[in-house]
Amino acid sequence: MMRSVKRLLAVRDRIIATQSPLPGEEVALKDALGRYLAAVVPARVAAPPSTCSAMDGFAVRSAEVTGPAELPFHASIYAGASPEPLPIGEAARIFTGAVLPAGSDAVVREESVEIAGDRVRFRAAARPGENVRLAGEDVMAGGEALPAGVRLGARQLALLSAVGVERVEVVRRPRVAVISTGDEVVSRRTPDSNGLAVATLCRQLGADVERVAVRDRLEEVSAVIASAAILNDAVITIGGVSVGERDLVPAALRGLGAELLVHGVPMKPGKPFLFARLDGRPAIGLPGSPSACLVAFEVFARPLLLTMAGSAAPFRRALPLRLTEPASGKPGRARLLWARLSPGGEVAPLGRDTAQVRGPALADALLAVGADQGELPAGAEVTAWLLDDAW
Numbered sequence: 001m002m003r004s005v006k007r008l009l010a011v012r013d014r015i016i017a018t019q020s021p022l023p024g025e026e027v028a029l030k031d032a033l034g035r036y037l038a039a040v041v042p043a044r045v046a047a048p049p050s051t052c053s054a055m056d057g058f059a060v061r062s063a064e065v066t067g068p069a070e071l072p073f074h075a076s077i078y079a080g081a082s083p084e085p086l087p088i089g090e091a092a093r094i095f096t097g098a099v100l101p102a103g104s105d106a107v108v109r110e111e112s113v114e115i116a117g118d119r120v121r122f123r124a125a126a127r128p129g130e131n132v133r134l135a136g137e138d139v140m141a142g143g144e145a146l147p148a149g150v151r152l153g154a155r156q157l158a159l160l161s162a163v164g165v166e167r168v169e170v171v172r173r174p175r176v177a178v179i180s181t182g183d184e185v186v187s188r189r190t191p192d193s194n195g196l197a198v199a200t201l202c203r204q205l206g207a208d209v210e211r212v213a214v215r216d217r218l219e220e221v222s223a224v225i226a227s228a229a230i231l232n233d234a235v236i237t238i239g240g241v242s243v244g245e246r247d248l249v250p251a252a253l254r255g256l257g258a259e260l261l262v263h264g265v266p267m268k269p270g271k272p273f274l275f276a277r278l279d280g281r282p283a284i285g286l287p288g289s290p291s292a293c294l295v296a297f298e299v300f301a302r303p304l305l306l307t308m309a310g311s312a313a314p315f316r317r318a319l320p321l322r323l324t325e326p327a328s329g330k331p332g333r334a335r336l337l338w339a340r341l342s343p344g345g346e347v348a349p350l351g352r353d354t355a356q357v358r359g360p361a362l363a364d365a366l367l368a369v370g371a372d373q374g375e376l377p378a379g380a381e382v383t384a385w386l387l388d389d390a391w
Contacts (some may be wrong), residue, residue: 001372002350005383008267015262016274019282021310022233025208029160032152034206035170036310043145044164046136050099052079054131058087058113058120059104065126067301068309073118077101091120100132107131139163148293149312171310174207177228181221181240181249182288185213189344191356194238194293198286201297202236206309216240222252229256229278231280233308236301239288249285250274266371270296282308290357295336298366298385316366316385324348325368327376334371338363339384347384363387 016348024038051215053059064071072327074090077083079097086101088094093098094107106126114121131246139145145163150156152170160168170236180195192213199209210232214224228235241263250263256282258278263285269292272286284301298316306314327349329335338359347367350359365384369376376382 002334002368002372004266004371006298008265008334011262011265012303015282015300016304016307016314018261018277019304021137022174022308024169025172025351026167026169026309028167029157029165030348032170033151033154033156033167035173036206036312037146037150037152038169038171039148041145041165041168041235043139043143043159044140046141047138047159047162048097048133048135051135052100053077053094053096053098053107054133055107055109056095057107057109057131058091058094058122058129059101059107060091060122060126061086061088061104062106062126062130063126064089065106065108065122067125071120071122073115073120085195093120105129105132108263118323147312147371149310151311152220174202174234174305174308175232176202176207176209177232178202178209178211178251178303179224179228179235179237180211180213181215181216181237182246183216185239186215188383194286194288197236197290197294198236198297198301202305205302205305216246216248218248218252218255221248224254225249225252225283226256226280229281229283230283231285234282234284234305235278236284236286237274238293239386241274241285241287247272253278253283260282261282263302265296266333267299268335269297270299270336271333273300291338291360294360295366298387299336316387318368318383320381320383321345321347321365321384323376323378323380323382325378327380327382329368329374329376330368331372331374335367335369335373337367339367340364341365341384341386347382 046332054135062282074092076093078095083101086103097197105128112123178199180192184190185192199211202209214220236248240247253276258276260276264273272287273296276283286296303314324346338350341364347365364387368383
């Protein structure tokens with residue numbers, strides 16, 4: 001990875017190091033969708049709970065079917081039944097998921113047998129353990145079902161249900177205030193698309209979001225930030241973080257006694273990004289230009305909020321991919337470019353203007369380009385962060 005991008009990620013890592021996961025709380029499994037586990041979840045019962053058949057077929061003693069053989073039919077065993085032991089020298093028809101009868105150690109699939117009246121003819125030898133799922137083969141009772149930090153989606157909830165878990169300890173949802181600054185936003189001369197985007201991104205991460213807009217008045221910006229810091233776990237401001245006459249967020253934070261840890265980062269777009277700690281809470285200042293706002297959120301705010309929410313995997317997946325067409329640009333700062341994946345696993349950049357809104361809307365990847373790299377030719381390899389929540 002390019003040194004300039006590594007330096008950028010080092011800033012990100014220093015920011016994340018200031019934050020620990022929020023406290024945990026216990027919730028019912030039905031209410032846990034999208035939450036992050038605060039602790040390891042042990043299995044209450046094994047999965048599968050009993051040794052069972054992996055397919056439809058016939059349960060046998062493998063020692064009695066060492067080659068082509070014929071055995072009398074004993075009984076049919078369905079899922080959910082408690083079967084009697086298998087008599088010596090007999091075969092039982094069994095269905096997928098049904099408990100294997102005591103005495104049997106193999107299941108011969110239905111396609112490999114012939115049924116003639118009350119006799120079952122086997123064409124080939126049965127192997128011990130064939131088509132059998134052992135009790136606890138997937139998860140032993142008392143063993144780890146899922147580790148801490150896992151996000152609970154449909155597949156994870158299905159696993160926990162299968163091992164008898166009814167309640168889990170999850171990290172409390174972060175409460176986040178999203179504050180859009182600017183007279184033009186308050187007057188609605190400019191649509192607050194940034195505020196909507198950032199609030200939605202926070203909700204996608206599992207946060208409860210309060211959204212407000214404030215005029216370019218230092219006392220008003222200070223009052224809104226102070227109030228938000230009392231009621232929320234994190235404060236995100238949008239706009240007002242550069243060095244212009246109406247960029248009031250840094251002064252407001254200093255006036256409130258915040259510790260400014262980062263103000264300005266060597267990347268394009270998103271250079272004015274700000275990070276501070278206010279009364280022990282993170283205060284994140286995003287630039288006002290749409291693309292810069294969303295890039296800064298991706299690089300810094302998203303992993304910080306995921307860490308707060310308890311995620312063990314706060315970073316986007318990164319892959320080396322090749323460009324389908326040239327990417328223009330000048331060296332000087334690390335660049336982040338919105339891009340679209342092709343069916344062949346390549347990427348095409350989607351513009352470079354910091355004010356663009358369509359590029360981010362169409363993107364399913366963000367490309368990290370080093371500060372020493374200017375225009376990149378088609379076929380050049382780039383690091384692509386995959387935006388898994390893209391349509």
